[in-house]
Amino acid sequence: MLFADAGALFAVLISDDSHHLDASRxxxxxxxxxxxxxxxxxxxxxxxxxxxxxxxxVRADEAVGGLTKQGxxxxxxxxxxxxxxxxxxxxxxxxxxxxxxxxxxxxxERTNRLxxxxxxxxxxxxxxGERRHHPLEIVR
Amino acid sequence: MSGRSFPLYLxxxxxxxxxxxxxxxxxxxxxxxxxxxxxxxxxxxPPTDLTPLIGAYSVGHPTDVGAEKDTMLEDALSALR
Numbered sequence: 001m002l003f004a005d006a007g008a009l010f011a012v013l014i015s016d017d018s019h020h021l022d023a024s025r026x027x028x029x030x031x032x033x034x035x036x037x038x039x040x041x042x043x044x045x046x047x048x049x050x051x052x053x054x055x056x057x058v059r060a061d062e063a064v065g066g067l068t069k070q071g072x073x074x075x076x077x078x079x080x081x082x083x084x085x086x087x088x089x090x091x092x093x094x095x096x097x098x099x100x101x102x103x104x105x106x107x108x109e110r111t112n113r114l115x116x117x118x119x120x121x122x123x124x125x126x127x128x129g130e131r132r133h134h135p136l137e138i139v140r
Numbered sequence: 141m142s143g144r145s146f147p148l149y150l151x152x153x154x155x156x157x158x159x160x161x162x163x164x165x166x167x168x169x170x171x172x173x174x175x176x177x178x179x180x181x182x183x184x185x186p187p188t189d190l191t192p193l194i195g196a197y198s199v200g201h202p203t204d205v206g207a208e209k210d211t212m213l214e215d216a217l218s219a220l221r
Contacts, residue, residue, distance in 0.1 A: 009190075034187040050212055054201075119205065120209065
């Protein structure tokens with residue numbers, strides 16, 4: 001199970017992005033490996049906002065809907081994930097992790113799915129677990 | 141929980157991996173094994189294939205979402221006002 005953040009999904013969809021070639025390769029590898037791709041709803045909201053800025057609402061809707069039709073799975077946030085998100089903010093006060101990213105870290109920790117497709121440096125910084133022993137396996 | 145039991149013998153490495161996963165997620169080792177089976181063997185959802193969407197859109201200018209996502213989001217939110 002491979003988590004995808006908004007940047008990774010944006011880079012797949014948008015041919016102008018500097019990470020587009022890398023993201024295209026990851027998407028092709030993902031299809032070959034049949035590893036399921038998952039995300040959380042806040043990531044899709046971020047992505048929709050990014051797309052809407054340049055493409056407009058209709059095409060942003062189409063793009064985000066297309067991702068889920070192609071098998072991108074949505075993992076629901078639980079109450080404990082919200083609580084853990086605030087804790088990440090307090091524990092990593094020297095960082096400026098976005099709330100969406102902290103929510104993703106919480107779900108990854110809870111589900112023990114540590115593979116993340118992201119071009120965001122924060123995913124390489126975070127360590128999960130009470131003792132911060134567990135880095136994410138970054139795919140990019 | 142109703143169900144069927146099944147004897148399972150693990151290598152030391154496999155046992156340690158499951159124990160570590162249980163510690164990380166705050167669940168039992170049994171729950172970790174059940175979760176792995178659900179994800180890899182039971183799920184009826186189709187595999188992901190994003191390749192038909194590769195490069196489906198152009199925004200008409202270069203972007204670097206890895207480095208500039210926060211700025212891009214601020215612009216996007218400003219446009220909503």
